[in-house]
Amino acid sequence: MSEVAQRGVRGFRQVDEVVWELPAAARGDMRVPARVFADRELIGQIAADRSLEQLQNVATLPGITGAALAMPDIHQGYGFPVGGVAATELPDGVVSPGGVGYDINCGVRLLALPITAGELGGRAEALVHEISRRVPVGTGHGSALKLTGAALDRLLVRGPGILLAEHGIGTAEDIEHTESRGCLGGADPAAVSERARARGADQLGTLGSGNHFLELQRVAKVLDSETATAFGLRPEQVTVLIHSGSRGFGHQVCTDYVRLMDAVLARYRISLPDRQLACAPLSSPEGRRYLAAMACAANFAWGNRAVLAHRVRDSIARILGQKIATGTHQVYDVAHNVAKLEHHLGRTLCVHRKGATRAFPAGSTEIPGGYRTAGQPVFIPGSMGTSSFVLVGRQGAMEYSFGTTCHGAGRRMSRTGARREITGAELRRRLEAQGIVVRCPSNRGLAEEAPFAYKDVERVVAVVEQAGLAGRVAQLVPLGVVKG
Amino acid sequence: MSYRWLEHTAEVELEIEASSEEGVFVAALRALAQLVGDDRRAERVSRELKVDARERAVLLLEWLDELVYLVETEGLVAEDVERIELSDGGLVAIVRCHRGDPRHLVKGATYHHLAFERSGAGFRATVVLDV
Numbered sequence: 126m127s128e129v130a131q132r133g134v135r136g137f138r139q140v141d142e143v144v145w146e147l148p149a150a151a152r153g154d155m156r157v158p159a160r161v162f163a164d165r166e167l168i169g170q171i172a173a174d175r176s177l178e179q180l181q182n183v184a185t186l187p188g189i190t191g192a193a194l195a196m197p198d199i200h201q202g203y204g205f206p207v208g209g210v211a212a213t214e215l216p217d218g219v220v221s222p223g224g225v226g227y228d229i230n231c232g233v234r235l236l237a238l239p240i241t242a243g244e245l246g247g248r249a250e251a252l253v254h255e256i257s258r259r260v261p262v263g264t265g266h267g268s269a270l271k272l273t274g275a276a277l278d279r280l281l282v283r284g285p286g287i288l289l290a291e292h293g294i295g296t297a298e299d300i301e302h303t304e305s306r307g308c309l310g311g312a313d314p315a316a317v318s319e320r321a322r323a324r325g326a327d328q329l330g331t332l333g334s335g336n337h338f339l340e341l342q343r344v345a346k347v348l349d350s351e352t353a354t355a356f357g358l359r360p361e362q363v364t365v366l367i368h369s370g371s372r373g374f375g376h377q378v379c380t381d382y383v384r385l386m387d388a389v390l391a392r393y394r395i396s397l398p399d400r401q402l403a404c405a406p407l408s409s410p411e412g413r414r415y416l417a418a419m420a421c422a423a424n425f426a427w428g429n430r431a432v433l434a435h436r437v438r439d440s441i442a443r444i445l446g447q448k449i450a451t452g453t454h455q456v457y458d459v460a461h462n463v464a465k466l467e468h469h470l471g472r473t474l475c476v477h478r479k480g481a482t483r484a485f486p487a488g489s490t491e492i493p494g495g496y497r498t499a500g501q502p503v504f505i506p507g508s509m510g511t512s513s514f515v516l517v518g519r520q521g522a523m524e525y526s527f528g529t530t531c532h533g534a535g536r537r538m539s540r541t542g543a544r545r546e547i548t549g550a551e552l553r554r555r556l557e558a559q560g561i562v563v564r565c566p567s568n569r570g571l572a573e574e575a576p577f578a579y580k581d582v583e584r585v586v587a588v589v590e591q592a593g594l595a596g597r598v599a600q601l602v603p604l605g606v607v608k609g
Numbered sequence: 610m611s612y613r614w615l616e617h618t619a620e621v622e623l624e625i626e627a628s629s630e631e632g633v634f635v636a637a638l639r640a641l642a643q644l645v646g647d648d649r650r651a652e653r654v655s656r657e658l659k660v661d662a663r664e665r666a667v668l669l670l671e672w673l674d675e676l677v678y679l680v681e682t683e684g685l686v687a688e689d690v691e692r693i694e695l696s697d698g699g700l701v702a703i704v705r706c707h708r709g710d711p712r713h714l715v716k717g718a719t720y721h722h723l724a725f726e727r728s729g730a731g732f733r734a735t736v737v738l739d740v
Contacts, residue, residue, distance in 0.1 A: 176618075200618045201617065202721075203719040204720070223719075227739045228716060263712045263713075324678065334712060383717075399720070400723065401720040540621065542616065567646070567712040
């Protein structure tokens with residue numbers, strides 16, 4: 126056993142090539158162990174910030190079962206670490222809005238065009254430019270589809286299905302190829318504040334800022350041809366990856382319910398090491414009401430990505446022609462900030478995934494029929510200018526991580542740190558020198574998302590593959606990026 | 610009064626020092642204006658804001674969320690404070706804003722590392738913002 130494994134990293138001992146664990150007994154308030162999926166290089170990076178301390182705090186939540194889990198892309202967040210998974214058991218385990226985060230159902234949608242990069246040729250720049258014209262970025266407004274009152278309520282309850290039925294946005298296959306078919310049950314618009322409605326009113330079909338992006342890509346490598354074929358992916362194919370969430374609507378839902386739960390902690394005799402972990406029993410009125418509001422925000426987010434995809438198809442139609450737009454299919458859409466009631470190991474659990482992706486294996490009835498023999502698609506965006514990966518859920522995810530895998534490369538450097546290293550203008554120049562078209566109105570925002578601010582995505586996906594949580598299917602490389 | 614941004618892997622952590630409690634709220638407003646980073650200086654307006662919370666740290670959170678709400682729903686970036694009155698249960702303030710097109714979004718102010726405390730002859734506060 127290596128010296129690092131024997132000595133441990135901040136008390137975490139290596140129990141497997143890619144698994145590190147801190148027993149529950151390590152801290153008086155921990156109810157379950159804290160477990161990290163990482164190789165030696167990544168655990169060193171993870172230990173550099175407060176991620177591991179935050180993971181231990183998650184292990185103190187009432188009703189948490191198994192272990193507080195961290196994916197290899199874990200980094201320091203607020204309350205929960207980003208890249209964390211916590212499953213709590215009904216009826217008296219808790220639900221924590223901070224365990225989902227402000228951007229409820231932030232997620233990723235992959236579209237595949239029926240052409241190769243060679244066939245796209247010199248039109249990549251025109252396509253990226255057209256998408257940037259049609260997709261509002263930044264703080265957010267300018268949605269061409271403003272839903273209010275009962276029309277908004279219908280979206281909150283039914284998700285993008287209502288956009289197809291009432292506005293002709295998307296296709297039936299898009300909805301079939303969306304996690305939970307784009308609709309979490311139990312959504313109740315009465316649980317959503319007027320402030321949330323006001324923040325989201327003008328933001329359907331907008332990208333946002335921060336790490337949200339829209340990327341034009343090509344399939345650089347197929348790593349599992351049988352699964353890639355099942356997903357409708359082939360070498361050199363052009364794809365578009367959309368990364369956004371529930372915008373101000375979801376942010377306000379989180380704000381409202383963290384506040385509410387902070388105020389009732391004493392009533393439920395809950396003591397926490399960090400107030401941002403504020404929570405309430407799943408069976409309590411506050412817990413049930415949060416789940417009803419969160420489902421609204423999740424359905425809003427799927428609606429948001431459906432409108433973004435619609436705008437991408439419009440852009441494709443204008444630049445490449447209607448036939449190519451019509452032939453553009455949605456591979457899948459996954460959430461990576463959400464809490465869901467799921468059945469694991471014979472029990473109903475509330476699985477909090479914050480910066481983590483559901484990764485159900487072949488055979489799951491939650492997976493669309495066409496993918497059921499392959500497994501659920503998962504998308505792992507890399508940092509800007511580097512590869513992204515298409516993965517597929519594996520059986521190990523059900524055994525070791527409540528059906529979960531990682532969600533990205535994971536930050537390792539602060540935003541100010543990234544800005545100290547490079548200016549936005551210089552980064553733009555370097556990306557363009559690699560042949561990547563960049564459309565981003567903010568040099569500051571661009572610099573903050575510099576590739577070196579993130580962990581090595583190839584190492585991250587290698588860990589989840591080795592751990593048996595997900596398998597690599599295809600590697601995508603960027604041709605152009607639109608950022609907020 | 611002064612503020613600075615502390616290192617945080619993914620989000621931003623604000624630290625404020627001020628000689629008075631009011632100064633903490635004014636500094637938080639100026640820090641947020643800098644963070645959302647708007648260079649368009651269109652119509653100028655004043656707004657009265659009223660925020661309630663018994664605990665000062667939570668009041669700071671509510672104040673920041675109120676300013677975020679103004680940015681996001683009306684494109685109004687509050688730049689300075691004309692008047693601010695603190696009471697045991699909250700604050701009332703008149704803030705000067707410009708209507709702009711801010712590029713950087715704040716999702717919410719969090720309870721993580723939230724502090725508002727006496728420090729020497731003045732006050733010190735910290736708050737982490739999800740960006």
